[in-house]
Amino acid sequence: MMPDTLGVVLAGGLARRMGGGDKPLRPLGGRPLLGHVLERLRPQVAALVLNANGDPARFAGWSLPVVADGLPDHPGPLAGILAALDWVAEQRPELAWVASVPGDSPFIPADLVARLHTARAAAAVPLACARSGGWAHPPVGLWPVALRGELRAALEGGERKIDRWTARLGCAEAEWPASPIDPFYNANTPEDLAVAEALLQQGAAPPIASGKPFRGTEHPP
Numbered sequence: 001m002m003p004d005t006l007g008v009v010l011a012g013g014l015a016r017r018m019g020g021g022d023k024p025l026r027p028l029g030g031r032p033l034l035g036h037v038l039e040r041l042r043p044q045v046a047a048l049v050l051n052a053n054g055d056p057a058r059f060a061g062w063s064l065p066v067v068a069d070g071l072p073d074h075p076g077p078l079a080g081i082l083a084a085l086d087w088v089a090e091q092r093p094e095l096a097w098v099a100s101v102p103g104d105s106p107f108i109p110a111d112l113v114a115r116l117h118t119a120r121a122a123a124a125v126p127l128a129c130a131r132s133g134g135w136a137h138p139p140v141g142l143w144p145v146a147l148r149g150e151l152r153a154a155l156e157g158g159e160r161k162i163d164r165w166t167a168r169l170g171c172a173e174a175e176w177p178a179s180p181i182d183p184f185y186n187a188n189t190p191e192d193l194a195v196a197e198a199l200l201q202q203g204a205a206p207p208i209a210s211g212k213p214f215r216g217t218e219h220p221p
Helices: 033-044 056-062 077-091 112-123 145-155 164-169 191-201
Strands: 007-012 048-049 097-102 127-132 135-144 171-176
Touching: 007 033, 007 112, 033 048, 033 056, 033 097, 033 112, 033 191, 048 077, 077 097, 077 135, 077 145, 077 164, 097 112, 112 127, 112 135, 112 171, 127 164, 135 145, 135 164, 145 164, 164 171
Parallel strands: 007 048, 007 097, 127 171
Antiparallel strands: 097 135, 127 135
């Protein structure tokens, strides 16, 4: 049986290539990009949080905990992952795992969390990440809460690259096909978002996992 897992959507980036602002709040298919991510991740996890900095009120429509980075100067996705690990250790100590996805990946697969757990267990290593089209996707990963001390020490020591840190500890990869659509396609630029819109309109997006639907309003004030 797959262990109960916290899902965290990493929405704390600076979105420079998108022109700034909150990239996950950009519209896609008539609703925010973040709504698509949450809809796909929600059935796969026991609970959800958002990692974002600044005023959490802009995400109020989803009625989810918003966890800010605990380190200054936007040190990157590792800081968001650490924030989620700290939150679950304090608020949901019965959960031993965190699965992370970027807030700009609207097509994540329905079997993401289960396959990350399977890959990690099969390789007998502590971590796992997704892979598609010949590329690893380190921010799409599985993280044991027990490693939060090591991650904090690495960040305080200046580490910023996910794959360099995970390689030291052991990281399995779970691979998905990149066609007809890469499930880890991310919308980094306005052009990327337009492509995602076209894929959505063509019905090319992979199916959503069955389970309890996400009941956020998806339209924050």
